[in-house]
Every structure is written in structure tokens, then in C-alpha cells.
Amino acid sequence: MAEILSPAQLKSIADEFGTPVYIYHAERIAEQYGKLKSAFQKTDARFFYACKSLTNVNILKYINSRGASLDCVSIHEVRLGLLAGFKASDILFTPNCVDFDEILQAKELGVHLNIDNISILEQFGNKFGGLYSVCIRLNPHIMAGGNFKISTGHVDSKFGISIHQMRHIERVVKTTGLNVEGIHMHTGSEIKDVQVFLEGLEVMFSMATHFPNLKYIDLGSGFKVPYQPGDPETEVDGLGEKVAAAFETFEKESGKKLQVWFEPGKYLVSQAGYFVVKANVIKQTPATVFAGVNSGFNHLIRPMMYEAYHHIENISNNAGPERIYTVVGNICETDTFAWDRKITEVREGDYLVFYNAGAYGFEMSSNFNSRLKPAEVLVENGEPRLIRKADVFEDLLRNQVFE
Numbered sequence: 117m118a119e120i121l122s123p124a125q126l127k128s129i130a131d132e133f134g135t136p137v138y139i140y141h142a143e144r145i146a147e148q149y150g151k152l153k154s155a156f157q158k159t160d161a162r163f164f165y166a167c168k169s170l171t172n173v174n175i176l177k178y179i180n181s182r183g184a185s186l187d188c189v190s191i192h193e194v195r196l197g198l199l200a201g202f203k204a205s206d207i208l209f210t211p212n213c214v215d216f217d218e219i220l221q222a223k224e225l226g227v228h229l230n231i232d233n234i235s236i237l238e239q240f241g242n243k244f245g246g247l248y249s250v251c252i253r254l255n256p257h258i259m260a261g262g263n264f265k266i267s268t269g270h271v272d273s274k275f276g277i278s279i280h281q282m283r284h285i286e287r288v289v290k291t292t293g294l295n296v297e298g299i300h301m302h303t304g305s306e307i308k309d310v311q312v313f314l315e316g317l318e319v320m321f322s323m324a325t326h327f328p329n330l331k332y333i334d335l336g337s338g339f340k341v342p343y344q345p346g347d348p349e350t351e352v353d354g355l356g357e358k359v360a361a362a363f364e365t366f367e368k369e370s371g372k373k374l375q376v377w378f379e380p381g382k383y384l385v386s387q388a389g390y391f392v393v394k395a396n397v398i399k400q401t402p403a404t405v406f407a408g409v410n411s412g413f414n415h416l417i418r419p420m421m422y423e424a425y426h427h428i429e430n431i432s433n434n435a436g437p438e439r440i441y442t443v444v445g446n447i448c449e450t451d452t453f454a455w456d457r458k459i460t461e462v463r464e465g466d467y468l469v470f471y472n473a474g475a476y477g478f479e480m481s482s483n484f485n486s487r488l489k490p491a492e493v494l495v496e497n498g499e500p501r502l503i504r505k506a507d508v509f510e511d512l513l514r515n516q517v518f519e
Contacts, residue, residue: 120144121495123431123469126392129500130467133491135394136411137506138478140170142178142496144388145474149182152380155356159363159376164208166337166381167193169475174494174503175385176200187379191218194227208334208379210253210300212275216240223248230300230334232276234284241292251298251334254279256319258303258312276301279319286326296327302336302379310355312338314362321366324374332375335359339383343425343472350383382475389474391416392431395466396446404442407462409453412445414484416470416477419453426473430459432466443468447485478504486512 121141129139152163164187165179171193176186177200185206186197191214197207204226211218212232216239222229223244231237232253240250255276277285289296301316313335320333339350359376367373393409400406418424428443430436439461445451453470462468481489488507493500 121390123429123434125495126390126469127431127467129493129495130392130394132500133493133502134506135392135467136409136415136490137392138473138490138492139390139392139500140172140175140385140474140492140494140503141388141390142494145175145178145384146182148380148384148387149179149184151352152378152383155352156359156376156378158356158360160373162332162375162377164206164377164379165384166379167197168479169381170385170389170477170479171196172478172492172494172503173200176202178494178496179384184384187381188227190214191221194222194225198225208251208377210379228298230298232300234277234281234288237277237285237294238288238292241288241294245293246295249295249297249329251300251332252277252285252296253300253302254320254323256301256303256316258301258316258319279323282323282326289327295329297329298332298334298377299323299327299330300334300336300377302334302338304338306340307338307350310351310358313355314358317359317362321362324366324372325370330372330374332377334377334379337379337381337383339380341383341386341472344427385474386472387474389472389477391426391470391473391477393468393470395462395464395468398462398464404456405440407441407443407459407468409443409445409468411490412447412451412485412487413449414445414447414487415481415490416453416473417480417482418476420451421480426453426470428454428457428459429469429471430462430466431469433460433463436460447487483507483512488512 130137162185164185166187168189173196180201186202187208188194188197189210194207194209207227208230209222209227210230230251230253253276255278299320303316324330342349393411395407396410397408413420438458440456441459441462443454478492491506492504494503
């Protein structure tokens with residue numbers, strides 16, 4: 117197992133590159149990818165990194181070097197993937213509610229297309245017929261995931277075409293001559309129960325019979341990683357065994373051998389990420405002791421947006437006595453990272469680290485309050501290197517027009 121970066125290493129990097137700073141551990145990403153490869157070795161499986169979780173081109177290059185493919189949700193993610201060295205045949209484009217022109221651009225780039233809307237499916241079929249194969253994203257009507265905001269397969273979701281609209285899909289396919297090479301589902305994130313995947317797989321097997329040229333079934337992702345000490349995670353080894361058995365049975369019954377595709381994002385990069393900030397002030401009120409840091413939800417929005425938990429440690433005083441703090445940011449809004457959290461005594465100037473910060477941390481950051489985005493650092497073979505400079509004031513003005 118790749119060792120976690122130590123408090124001393126994190127503190128040294130913070131001293132060198134300043135704070136706030138995002139730090140990523142390359143070997144931990146490789147380890148997570150290796151877990152998936154091992155868990156699904158009995159199936160013909162492909163893994164497409166869901167790069168919406170972290171798109172720094174250096175991270176993309178590293179993941180490409182491990183042998184993974186790439187899942188993209190915007191045309192610019194596709195272009196970043198190509199720039200990072202991914203082959204078009206190793207990129208899957210899964211957009212939602214985009215202009216048809218974005219679909220056309222992706223088609224011209226030669227990537228796999230995953231279409232989740234009957235209107236778009238019909239437009240594409242009328243224009244290209246069976247000349248360019250597509251995947252269809254289906255909504256299996258399965259409620260799963262950590263909370264409603266990250267559940268994407270339920271009946272009220274905007275994602276995918278309802279499985280109850282299969283006759284409509286078939287009419288479009290027959291009328292336009294579309295060649296459907298894959299079917300796709302994704303029920304959400306933070307899935308603890310592997311039965312969700314198996315339930316979805318049964319739905320997909322029943323849908324597979326409608327498409328004679330099918331090559332793969334894409335089960336999306338949603339593998340849970342532990343955030344709190346003692347947190348469960350998706351048991352991928354057991355899931356791999358059950359998925360292998362299910363595909364073997366399907367092959368015997370249908371005579372068709374299919375690949376299984378997955379789109380891990382958070383699973384690959386979340387635990388590899390650390391976010392280090394500096395305590396600016398310690399403020400005591402009649403009810404609460406605040407540790408106010410030099411960051412805010414402009415840099416890490418997950419706690420405010422999803423009520424997400426990130427374990428926090430004081431790496432400047434990790435042997436000190438424990439106190440109870442509410443950790444807050446410097447944004448002019450309610451801006452709370454953690455409520456009543458037990459942390460070793462925090463002094464002004466101490467460094468605090470947020471664990472599991474690799475996914476949807478920097479990626480969802482902004483310049484709210486005209487604050488500057490932080491640097492990103494990649495640690496590989498024990499050596500830290502800068503992979504994104506911290507913003508400077510001029511970056512706030514870069515695209516503004518002066519008259």
C-alpha cells in the first residue's frame with residue numbers, strides 16, 4: 117500500500133509553495149487503479165477515469181501512463197484528454213443538456229459518444245445513420261448514492277433516457293439506422309452497497325437484448341471511498357467476483373460476450389489529495405471557538421454544498437492537546453468547513469490539512485470574493501513539483517474588457 121504523505125512532508129511542501137495548496141500523491145492514484153484492475157481481472161473490463169473530478173493536465177498524463185481510458189462530460193475535457201496523450205478511441209464523451217454542435221465536435225475528434233436524450237439521438241441518427249457508432253445512456257430508475265444531489269439514476273433525474281422509453285429508442289434506431297455499440301447507466305456517487313451495481317446490471321442485461329451490435333455495458337461508477345475514520349468503502353473485490361459471474365451467465369444464455377466499462381473518478385484521486393491551509397485567527401465567542409483559515413468555499417465547496425466530511429488535522433502541532441473547533445473560511449458568507457471538530461490545539465499560523473481533497477476540490481474552485489485560486493503540487497517518487505501556479509492579481513483581470 118502506498119504510504120500516505122506524512123505531516124512533515126505536507127508541512128515542507130506548504131513551506132515551499134505557500135498556502136492554500138492542493139497536493140496530490142501520484143502513487144496513491146496508481147494504487148487505486150491497481151485495485152480496480154485486480155478486482156475485475158476475471159472480466160473483460162475497461163476503466164475510464166471520470167476526469168470531471170480533477171482535470172489538471174499533469175494528472176491526466178499520469179493516469180494515461182497507468183493505462184486507463186478517459187470519461188469526459190464537456191468538449192473541453194475531451195480536448196484536454198487528447199492534449200494529455202489519450203487516444204480518441206480511449207475517450208468516452210458523456211455530455212448532458214449540451215448543444216448539438218458539441219456532439220458534432222466530439223464526433224469529428226473521433227471519440228466514443230454516449231447520448232442521453234432521445235432528441236439528440238434522433239438528430240444524430242438522421243445526420244449520420246449507422247456511419248458512427250454510439251452508446252446510449254439509460255436511466256434505470258434506481259435510487260442510489262450518498263444524497264439526492266449526487267444520485268443520478270432515480271426517476272426524477274435529468275440524466276439518461278428512461279428504460280420505459282425503450283420502444284421509442286427502438287423506433288429511432290430502426291428509422292435512422294443507428295448502430296448502438298454500448299449501453300450505459302450511472303446511478304450516483306458514494307455507493308456502499310454493491311447490490312446496487314448488480315441490480316443495475318440486471319436491468320442492463322434485459323436492455324441489451326434490444327441491440328444486436330452491442331459490444332459493451334457501461335456501469336458508470338460511484339465507488340465509495342472512506343472520508344471519516346472507520347468509514348466503509350465499496351467492496352470492489354467482492355463486486356468484481358459477482359460481476360464476472362453475471363457476465364459469464366449472460367454469455368452462456370445469450371451467446372454474446374460483452375465488455376464491462378466503469379468510470380471511476382473520485383475513487384482514483386480523492387484519497388490521493390491533500391489541501392493544506394493556514395490558520396489566520398483563533399476567535400472565541402460565548403458558544404464556539406473558531407479556527408479561521410486562509411481559504412473558504414471558493415477553494416473547497418464540498419462541505420457547504422454537499423455537507424461533505426473531510427478529516428482535518430493540525431500538522432504544525434500534531435502532538436498537542438485536543439480542543440474543539442469550528443473551522444471556517446475567510447469568505448464573506450457562511451463558510452464552514454467543519455462544526456465542533458476535535459483537533460489538536462490550533463495556534464495562529466499553524467497549518468491544517470484536509471484529507472480526501474483530490475476529487476472536486478480544486479476542480480470546483482472559483483474566484484468568489486475576488487480571492488485567488490491556490491497552487492497544485494504533484495508528489496511522485498517522493499519529489500514534489502508544481503503543476504499549477506497559484507493565481508496572481510492579474511489573473512482576475514485576464515478576460516475583463518477595459519474601455
